[in-house]
Structures are given as structure tokens and as C-alpha cells.
Amino acid sequence: MATRVFLAGLIAMQGLAASATTLTGRVVNNQSGVLLAGAEVALASAEVSTDASGFFSLPDVAPGPALLRVKLADGSGFSVRLVIPESPRYFVELDQARHGPPEADDEY
Amino acid sequence: MSAPRRAIASSFLALSLLVSIASRAGQDDDAPFKGDGKSRNAADPIYFGGKLADFPTHAEAESGLxxxxxxxxxxxxxxxxxxxxxxxxxxxxxxxxxxxxxxxxxxxxxxxxxxxxxxxxxxxxxxxxxxxxxxxxxxxxxxxxxxxxxxxxxxxxxxxxxxxxxxxxxxxPDPKAKGAARRVVFFLADGTGLPLRTAARLISKGVFEGRARDRLAMEKMPVQGVSMTAAFDTVITDSAPGMASLITGMKQANNALNVAPDNTPENALDNPRIETVFEYMKRVHGWKIGVVTDAFLTDATPAAAVAHSRARRLYLPIAQQMIGYYADGTAQPKTGYAALAQLAQPLDVLMGGGAPQWMKEGNPALKDFYQVAKGGRKDVDLMADIAPARGYQVVRNADELAAADGKKPLLGIFTGEFRPASSGLGADNLPGVLDRLVARGQATIRGKGADAPELAMNLAPPQGKGCGVTVAECFARVPMKVDMTAKAIDVLEALSKNKHGQSGGWMLLVEQSQPDKFGHILEYDRAMYEVVELDQTVAAVNKRLAKLPDSLAVLTSDHAQPETIGGVIMTGALSGAAGSCFLSSNNAYPILLGSASDSERPCPLQDALGTFNDATPPTYADRNGDGYPDDPDPAIKLVIEDGFRPTYSTSYLTNYLPLEPTLTTRNDKGAAVEHPALPNPARQPEGLLMTGNVPTRNVTGGANKTGGPINIAPHAGDDVLVSAQGAGAAYFSGIYENTSISLRLAQALGGRSxxxxxxxxxxxxx
The missing domain is CATH 2.60.40.10 (Immunoglobulins)
Incomplete structure (x- = not known):
């Protein structure tokens, strides 16, 4: 627990020192070819929705490691690990097909 | 650190402590497990302020250029x-x-x-x-x-x-160069890490006073190298980039076949493509090319030889690409894909499973012969109409394969593991070699042969008798890999002959898919037999290639599985040890450790494992001399276990038929509902409960990022071996990226600088 608290503190300090990034991206499924419109993308307390082509933009994101949560219009969801660089903008593709096991026995 | 900054830092530390404690409320490792298939039995295993790691890609930051x-x-x-x-x-x-x-x-x-x-x-x-x-x-x-x-x-x-x-x-490549390989067999042992190769040697060759009695044929290949298998977007590759990367030189993303990602995810067939070595040799040098597999033909590894798709799942267009058929109104249109048609080269030999991707819905053979109750293409019948019109002869079983004309292109599609009582392998994949051996009367499982009801082989096939009167008959007519490969070489050799009677060159991919497919469902004994079947094929091919000049054999894996050899078990002692391993409090999970007689001895089965000094050599026997152990459960058998796995139970004995490791139920609409935290009760429920350590559910909170439960063992990120023999084999020594295999092939094929x-x-x- 002590280690965990210490690390959490370190990350908070990093966040304080660095300038903010605009995290932009796209929520898609590369296997089904679906652009996931209306998905909610959340990082900590900030939350935005994707547009008709699956694009989203989250301003003022602290650089560093982060876990991005995606909630799809059908209620299902997945989350994505990121290291957000110290850059004015960072683009990520959030591919639903990457965030789960193969759907069928055939697809290993 | 200055005083004000130190103050800020310490206040953040305090704030973090509060946040951390608050966010942890209710997430306690000791929280009771509800056993309802929805709740997890512990807090998230890793917690790092909700933050983890990722990998960067090479793009301009503002525009993603x-x-x-x-x-x-x-x-x-x-x-x-x-x-x-x-x-x-x-x-x-x-x-x-x-x-x-x-x-x-x-x-x-x-x-x-x-x-x-x-x-x-x-x-x-x-x-x-x-x-x-x-x-x-x-x-x-x-x-x-x-x-x-x-x-x-x-x-x-x-x-x-x-x-x-x-x-x-x-x-x-310059196949006319001196010493260049002109015949290439590329073996792909799917999901076969070093432990599985070792296990195949131990069970098929034996060991005496610490020395292997003989080596595997793949171990006798003189050049050995090591391939690093990470994919473009993950260190745990799947089989699509696992194969595609190493025959193109381009690191690819999971699920991708010979393409890079792009910004049109709505179309998986228009991605930027790259040519494979197979395609290049056919396009530029007129070589003949082929694929032999025990998976369904459009599965990632065989498809990777010539197909191009961001989605490995697009089986219907992939099947068309494999025989070069582009037509509007079908799954693989012609319009918009002129460049693809110029790139993807049709295979001259194709053998594997997966009839529904090749036959039209309603074709009676789909049901009567292949036992496929529902499915099939809606556009065209590649197997009945298109392939024959393009010159392919079509075969469906071992007899037809043996009788096939060795001088014509060949499409062979065989029956899958269709037993309704079996689960986890996928019905489009050929039956495993252990099950085929049992059907042929060459092996038993726990002493039981094909007539034993436990194996469900003595029954009539579920949909029709086209493939045989019993399941055993159907399975016995599925050709063995060694015979498929021999015929493939016959055809390629004949098709590539020039007017002087010499081969103009050919390249064959031989995949053993099921070390991986059985590894996924923790059917270790079957996985070991699969490596033995591959090795028998390697032995036969290397013997034949030794007589053919300028030939090269290369064997590698796309990735490993998290398997390791733990020791041995005495099978006769297991019946006494099994049962009452764990006490269930409510006739369901969770379980309690301990037994009524000994609270510190949770499971006698655990004590049955012989390891360290106690791992005496196993006693696999091959009395019929077919190269395979006669039974996977001799008096003393080898025990393999996974480092990463879903929850399952095992008595260490071989299942009579393949079974998925975890529980699947059906909802009121008949759809399958996976329960990866719970073992499959049909599979050795008396056995040792092996607690899973892979994600079980889409958990929000903590570090878990999986979008769904994982009810199978995953792939492993370990490096894998490369073995080579023949012309240009020396280029395969060393430790290198899997993409480097493409260049080493090009060198062996005469590309010298x-x-x-x-x-x-x-x-x-x-």
C-alpha cells in the first residue's frame, strides 16, 4: 500500500509539471469495419462522445500513463492503456477488436 | 527541491493517499466471491492509480501523419x-x-x-x-x-x-544463382514453443539415463535460429501477423494479413498491402505455390501465404483471393480491387478444412458429407463451380487425395472435428491427430478405442453418412499431414516442370495449426501429438528433399504458448487421488481448501505430481511402430501446465474428446454465454482445480483493460526456434526479428547482397 501511494504521488507530481495535451483519437472496430459513433470516451473525470466517424477529442490531458475507458452505444465497453507524450496533441486509434479475446474458437 | 515546491508535492501526496483510499473502498482481496458468474472474486490484480503503459507509433503528433x-x-x-x-x-x-x-x-x-x-x-x-x-x-x-x-x-x-x-x-531473390534454393518447404508450427518440442521428443523418442533415445527430425536440421515474435501493436502476436510478418518483412498488427493499418477502418480490404515471398516467387519467377494445413483453409496462417485483409475474419473474400477469383456481387468484388488482383497470386495447391467458406449454402454435401448443419456462402460455390472451372481438381478425403491426378492444381477440403459432444477446437478444423489415430485403430485413449462410447466415435455422423457410416470412419478418412504434404509436393513438382523436365521452382507452406488450437483449450496431450505429426512430416519431407537438388526446408513458429513441462504422473494412482480435492460449500463454486481428513492437504492429486528427483522417465510405448505413442496415458506420463490460463480442472488424464476448459451456458435466446472464471463441469470435475490468472470479465476500474472474458489460454510472448536444412539454410542462424525471415528466405533464394x-x-x- 505504501508503495502504491508513493507511486500515485509521483504521477500526480508529473502531471503538475508537464504541459497539457489534447488527446485525439478514433474509436473503431478493425475486424467488423464499424466506426463507433456515439461512444463515450472517458479519462478520469473528463468524458466526451465520438462523432459519426468515431472521432473524439479530449483537451487538457496530463502527459503520462493513463487508462482510457470507452463505453459503446450498446452499453458494452473496453479500456485502453496509453502513455500520453508531452506534445500539444496525441492521436490514438482505439480498436475494439484489439481489446478482447478472439470471438470464435476458430480465431486464434 | 525548493520549499514551496516541496509543500505542493507533499500536499499532492496527501491528496493522492485520500484518492487512493477512496477509490479502493469496496475492492478488497478478501471480498467474498459471489459465484454468480458476474462478480469477480478479488480486487483488480494490479492497481497503479488507474494508469498503465502503451506503445508509441511513428506518426507526426498533431495530425497523425x-x-x-x-x-x-x-x-x-x-x-x-x-x-x-x-x-x-x-x-x-x-x-x-x-x-x-x-x-x-x-x-x-x-x-x-x-x-x-x-x-x-x-x-x-x-x-x-x-x-x-x-x-x-x-x-x-x-x-x-x-x-x-x-x-x-x-x-x-x-x-x-x-x-x-x-x-x-x-x-x-535470384533462383538462377548458383546454390539458390529452387524448392522450398516452409513449416509453420503454430503456437509451438520450445517446451512443446521437448515434450514431443520425450513422448515419441523416449529418454534413457538422461539421454534422448533419438532426436526429432526438426532437431536434426543442422541450422537453428531464434525468432522474435512481437507484432506491430502487441508483444503477444496472434497467428495473422505471426505468419504474415515473417514472409513479408513488415511488422503487422494483430488480426492483419499482409497489410498495414490505415485511416479507413470501415474497409478492411483496401489497406496498404505488401507482397509475400510466395506471391513474389510466383509473380516474378513463375513458381508454383501451395498451402497444406489442418486448420480451416482461410484461417490466418494458411491465408497469410497470399491473402490481404486488415481483418483476418473476412473468410469469404480471403477464400476468393486464395484462388484468384474476383467478381462483383461476391464477397471479393472486382471493382475497386484491380491492384489487389495484380498482387495476390492464386495458390496451386490448397488442402485443409473449412467447407462452409468454400461451398454455397444449400449444397447437399455441406450437410451430408461435411456435417455442417447451418452455414455456407451466399454468393457463389467456389468448391463446386469456380475452382473446377479454374482448373482445380477437388478432393474431400484420403482416398480421393490418393487417387488425385498429381499433375493438376488441387483443392482438398476435408471434414472437421464435428462431434457434437466435443468443444473448443472449432468444427471447421480437422480432427486432431490423436483422434484420427484412434479412428484408424492406431491408438487408444486411456485404453479405449474408437468403439468405446466415451469417445463418441462409434455413432453415426450427426448430419449424414456422406463421409462414412460412423464418426470413426469419417475421421479415419481425413488424410494425415504426411500424405497431404507428399501429394502437395507431387503436384508442385509436376506443375513446375519445364520443357527439359526440370522443376522451375515451387514453394509450399505446411502448417500444423493444432499445437496452438489444443494449447488454447489446455488439451496438452493432444498438443504434444500434433508436434509429433508435424515431425513425422518433417522427417518424410527432408528425406525426399535430400534427393531433390537445391531444396530448402525451414521450420518455425509464429509464437509460443505459455506451456512448460512440470514433471510426470503415475496414471494408475490417479483414480484413488481424484475426487474430494476441494470441498464445495454449496455444491458450486467457490471452493474451500482442505479435505475432511486433512485440512492441510487440499488435494491428493497435487501430491501425485512427480517433479524434481521424482520425475522418472515416462513410459510411452509405440508397439505398432507408427511413430506415435500408442496411448497418451501410459503408466507414467508427462505433465505440462500453462503459466497463463483460464480456470479449469484436471485429473491429468487425457480427455476422451477435446473439451473447452471453462463453462459455457446458453441464454434464453440460445446464445452461448461464457463463464471463464468457472471450470467446465463436463471436463474432469473430480480433478485438481487450476485457478485461472487471465482476465475473466470486462471489469471497469483498476488496471483491467480487456473488453471481454478470456476462456482460453493466451499466446505467449516468448521467442521461438527456427530450424533449417538444405540450400541456403545457413542464412537462418542467429537471433533476429521474425520479419528478418523474409530476407533470409530471399537470400536463400539467391538474393545475395x-x-x-x-x-x-x-x-x-x-
Missing amino acids: RIFPPTGTELFAGQRFDLRVETQWPAQQSVVLKQLTVNGKDVTRAFLDKIAHQGTGEESGTPASPMLLGASARNMRFDRPGVYEVAAVVTVDGVERRIGNRYEVSAA AAVGAGKGQLVGW
């Missing part, structure tokens, strides 16, 4: 690839390609002319939004070896954005 193939792709001269320039984030007003250079030479005009000539849409991979740049110049190539730097400048909303890629281009210095050649294909 990038060039494909990815920088560092290991190309050889003449190898085709699509040069793509794209942005990933839509501009507000305009996005324009301002300049594209190759080693400083401006090729902007040529690029734009090429795109205009190709046309927009699928042919060039054009994004729907004009605010995104995206254009693929198809089928380009560097004409000479060397180092090439490709740079793009794109103006996005009036601001210039830049990116550059670097490629080392090696010499093109490595990439040195700036490329004096040009990018051509405009």
Missing part, C-alpha cells in the same frame, strides 16, 4: 508494396500533400498522378472525409538494394507537418 509501410520494414528489391501517406486527425479546413520525396528526389507529381490514375475509393484507400488525407500508391517497389528514406510534407490547415520513414532494401549504403535505385511502379 504517417507513411506506410512502417519505418524499418525489411524489404527486398522488386518486392511490391503500397506506399501510403495519410493523416489520422481531420483538418478543420484543408489538408494537402505538399511534397513526397524518396532519398531527396521529389516524387510528389508521380504519386498524385498514380493516385489519379488508380481512381479514388477502394482502389486508393480514400477516406470518406475530405478533411483526412489518405492515398495508397499500389504495387510500388524499390528496384535495387540499399537504404531508402521516404519523407512527406503535408499542409494541414495551413501548417506544414512532416514525417519520414527509412527502409533497408536487400537483394531480390544485403542492404548497404544509400539506395542507388529508384522507387518504381508509377
